[in-house]
Amino acid sequence: MDWEIFFTPYVQTVSELKVKLRGLRDQYEKNGEDSPIEFVTGRVKSQASIEEKIVRRHLDENRLSLDLQDIAGVRIMTKYVEDIYTVVDLLRQRTDFQILEERDYVTNAKPSGYRSYHIVIEYPVQMYSGELKVLAEIQVRTMAMNFWATVEHDLRYKHGELSDNLADRLTKLSESTFALDQELSEIRAVE
Amino acid sequence: MDWEIFFTPYVQTVSELKVKLRGLRDQYEKNGEDSPIEFVTGRVKSQASIEEKIVRRHLDENRLSLDLQDIAGVRIMTKYVEDIYTVVDLLRQRTDFQILEERDYVTNAKPSGYRSYHIVIEYPVQMYSGELKVLAEIQVRTMAMNFWATVEHDLRYKHGELSDNLADRLTKLSESTFALDQELSEIRAVE
Amino acid sequence: MDWEIFFTPYVQTVSELKVKLRGLRDQYEKNGEDSPIEFVTGRVKSQASIEEKIVRRHLDENRLSLDLQDIAGVRIMTKYVEDIYTVVDLLRQRTDFQILEERDYVTNAKPSGYRSYHIVIEYPVQMYSGELKVLAEIQVRTMAMNFWATVEHDLRYKHGELSDNLADRLTKLSESTFALDQELSEIRAVE
Amino acid sequence: MDWEIFFTPYVQTVSELKVKLRGLRDQYEKNGEDSPIEFVTGRVKSQASIEEKIVRRHLDENRLSLDLQDIAGVRIMTKYVEDIYTVVDLLRQRTDFQILEERDYVTNAKPSGYRSYHIVIEYPVQMYSGELKVLAEIQVRTMAMNFWATVEHDLRYKHGELSDNLADRLTKLSESTFALDQELSEIRAVE
Numbered sequence: 001m002d003w004e005i006f007f008t009p010y011v012q013t014v015s016e017l018k019v020k021l022r023g024l025r026d027q028y029e030k031n032g033e034d035s036p037i038e039f040v041t042g043r044v045k046s047q048a049s050i051e052e053k054i055v056r057r058h059l060d061e062n063r064l065s066l067d068l069q070d071i072a073g074v075r076i077m078t079k080y081v082e083d084i085y086t087v088v089d090l091l092r093q094r095t096d097f098q099i100l101e102e103r104d105y106v107t108n109a110k111p112s113g114y115r116s117y118h119i120v121i122e123y124p125v126q127m128y129s130g131e132l133k134v135l136a137e138i139q140v141r142t143m144a145m146n147f148w149a150t151v152e153h154d155l156r157y158k159h160g161e162l163s164d165n166l167a168d169r170l171t172k173l174s175e176s177t178f179a180l181d182q183e184l185s186e187i188r189a190v191e
Numbered sequence: 192m193d194w195e196i197f198f199t200p201y202v203q204t205v206s207e208l209k210v211k212l213r214g215l216r217d218q219y220e221k222n223g224e225d226s227p228i229e230f231v232t233g234r235v236k237s238q239a240s241i242e243e244k245i246v247r248r249h250l251d252e253n254r255l256s257l258d259l260q261d262i263a264g265v266r267i268m269t270k271y272v273e274d275i276y277t278v279v280d281l282l283r284q285r286t287d288f289q290i291l292e293e294r295d296y297v298t299n300a301k302p303s304g305y306r307s308y309h310i311v312i313e314y315p316v317q318m319y320s321g322e323l324k325v326l327a328e329i330q331v332r333t334m335a336m337n338f339w340a341t342v343e344h345d346l347r348y349k350h351g352e353l354s355d356n357l358a359d360r361l362t363k364l365s366e367s368t369f370a371l372d373q374e375l376s377e378i379r380a381v382e
Numbered sequence: 383m384d385w386e387i388f389f390t391p392y393v394q395t396v397s398e399l400k401v402k403l404r405g406l407r408d409q410y411e412k413n414g415e416d417s418p419i420e421f422v423t424g425r426v427k428s429q430a431s432i433e434e435k436i437v438r439r440h441l442d443e444n445r446l447s448l449d450l451q452d453i454a455g456v457r458i459m460t461k462y463v464e465d466i467y468t469v470v471d472l473l474r475q476r477t478d479f480q481i482l483e484e485r486d487y488v489t490n491a492k493p494s495g496y497r498s499y500h501i502v503i504e505y506p507v508q509m510y511s512g513e514l515k516v517l518a519e520i521q522v523r524t525m526a527m528n529f530w531a532t533v534e535h536d537l538r539y540k541h542g543e544l545s546d547n548l549a550d551r552l553t554k555l556s557e558s559t560f561a562l563d564q565e566l567s568e569i570r571a572v573e
Numbered sequence: 574m575d576w577e578i579f580f581t582p583y584v585q586t587v588s589e590l591k592v593k594l595r596g597l598r599d600q601y602e603k604n605g606e607d608s609p610i611e612f613v614t615g616r617v618k619s620q621a622s623i624e625e626k627i628v629r630r631h632l633d634e635n636r637l638s639l640d641l642q643d644i645a646g647v648r649i650m651t652k653y654v655e656d657i658y659t660v661v662d663l664l665r666q667r668t669d670f671q672i673l674e675e676r677d678y679v680t681n682a683k684p685s686g687y688r689s690y691h692i693v694i695e696y697p698v699q700m701y702s703g704e705l706k707v708l709a710e711i712q713v714r715t716m717a718m719n720f721w722a723t724v725e726h727d728l729r730y731k732h733g734e735l736s737d738n739l740a741d742r743l744t745k746l747s748e749s750t751f752a753l754d755q756e757l758s759e760i761r762a763v764e
Contacts, residue, residue, distance in 0.1 A: 008222075023203040093321060095322045096315065128215055131285075143525070147526050147529055169569050170569070187537070190547075190548075230614070338720055341611065342652050360760050361760070364760075394596040394599075409581055412578060413578060506668065508667045510663055513667075513668050
């Protein structure tokens, strides 16, 4: 499998989505309005990570572009929980890609404590051989949720399987983190 | 007139087109194929230049987005004349914008000696208030044509109206420049 | 005062520092090592913000480059509190700028609850007229501290002077945020 | 040999030099002055190209960073021949790197017809393990010279060894190209 060629449309998709979504933020700024988008990051899933998934989930190499929805991934960070839904609405009204699926892990956190709003899109990317429809995942989360998800991913990555104790402490940490977001929402509502 | 807000969709359009067209070049490279695209530049027309046009051509400020087709401008440079038409075909097959007009100043140079292939497109840019259709101009030219157009623009800009003598020498220079492109085409055909 | 010319060396300084500090992160990644740097942002202080400071602090326009240390500002975010000091050591060993001052608001939070490690540097930037020494501020903080500082800044900006109640709730929020960082440090120490 | 690690300081050097030299161009623009720099490109020599040189020139893998001066390469394009020397003077006055060697292939073209001004520098790049001095090559050339060098490189690369006939036609093409630059210098001198 020629990974460099395989990755090409995903690299392109992530580049385009980053420019597009960061542009939204700039538009708010230039209009002197609050942006619901604080910052945007993006990445293409690593070859190592895809190969690990192929083994673990018995994937067919020829169906990767269908079976893996997050080879191209973009993340939008917001200041407040409410902003997440504003961003989701912004994404729904766009005509440059199609939303295939939404999963609200903000309201319904995963058992680990993970919170984010996930949107799977079909993005038409123009290759020199013609248009190609690529799956991509957009994650929308507050900065606090991003803090937790980043350190949890780091610890999980370093320790392989997490001990029950560590997993438990991280889940509690997630609850405390989300409490900050909720306290913030209250503060804003009062003011 | 709030120029910063006026320019916002054009700045965004140029950013997106640059990422998209540079991406095409990378695709060729990763596939180990010759790219007809050598490099891509882009710019938004300056406020001074638009204001000058408003005066000179008696334009209505409220119709600028219709009357000026090159507020957003992207330029694609190729090595060989033949590559220009390959690039034009690539642009015609894209589904992310619509071509409104094509003008072939490569085969039919302007009296000044200017050569380039011009394509006016309607580009749908996603603003936070919804989709906006923006006019943009894509110029496709060889590196030799770009050399001439750049120095001609520089001299014209510095001297205001060109003297007949200077204009004449520049037109001759354009012919010599195009002769290089033609000699190159011959060399490639023989080899 | 021609602000565009005034800002030129600061814009350049921020661009260079971002490329340099983001490069550090990439170096760790390519060597397969944990990076103490999670992400880097940068900005040049806005003209409005400088003008406000000139009025409030009775600054002399001709001494701005000496009196304001944070016209050029770069921010480094880490996952863990410990990483802050690793980054500070990295900055101390660099030979491409000189550290003038360090202020540790991580250990000694400001009364508001603000935490970050501040470093003022003298950065030699090469202008076409020769070398210019520019003051710049590098802030190093955890993602959790960055979360708090961002929302605090946003609320303060929107409300002008904060009410005692809001200020109080934000200070408490800072304590809860820092508790997350400390809990994380404990978790890592145990594992 | 771990090429990714080997390339790290060179990738960083090229990124920094591009930001620095493009910044120079912006400075001229913001000051409303003509920039002698038209555009800047950069690249790190490919692994394939280095491996080919190791074989052809019997290089020692452990001495590559000393024996190859152009692993990191940056190119500055100017409009006019005179601008080349203005840029060289700009580079000589910089304090962020040291010039080791200059070769003027503008006045003294190579037998092939190649023209450019080459400067080998020692650039101090800050790695997380400390400062590293890296060799890099800066090429300064007019847009016309760049046109010729680009197509010559392309044809040479495609045909391997050039036939005498092709080499000869390309050398003649170089002379015609340089004649354009000289005609331009005359035009400017008259006006």
